[in-house]
Amino acid sequence: MKRIYDAAFETASGTRHEHLGRFWWVDDSTARGTWTRDEAYAYVLAHPNTVYVSESGESVYVYPHSYKAPPYTKWIQTKADGLLPDNLITLARNH
Numbered sequence: 001m002k003r004i005y006d007a008a009f010e011t012a013s014g015t016r017h018e019h020l021g022r023f024w025w026v027d028d029s030t031a032r033g034t035w036t037r038d039e040a041y042a043y044v045l046a047h048p049n050t051v052y053v054s055e056s057g058e059s060v061y062v063y064p065h066s067y068k069a070p071p072y073t074k075w076i077q078t079k080a081d082g083l084l085p086d087n088l089i090t091l092a093r094n095h
């Protein structure tokens with residue numbers, strides 16, 4: 001399992017649009033690393049139900065999402081659970 005504990009906004013290449021672009025994670029053995037948005041998407045897609053965010057004693061899984069038409073955008077987000085709104089955005093704002 002990997003817990004995303006921090007995130008940061010980045011400006012999309014060639015645009016003025018900001019998105020979550022970098023994620024910091026820690027795993028069960030305390031190994032740490034970072035992902036770009038594409039790396040996070042690929043990992044979460046390949047390892048369902050193993051990446052999560054935890055706040056205030058509550059945890060929620062992270063899921064991969066994508067647009068199937070141009071511009072074929074890929075991203076990760078938390079499942080809407082009514083407890084932790086905008087989990088990843090909250091992490092990025094605290095970065």
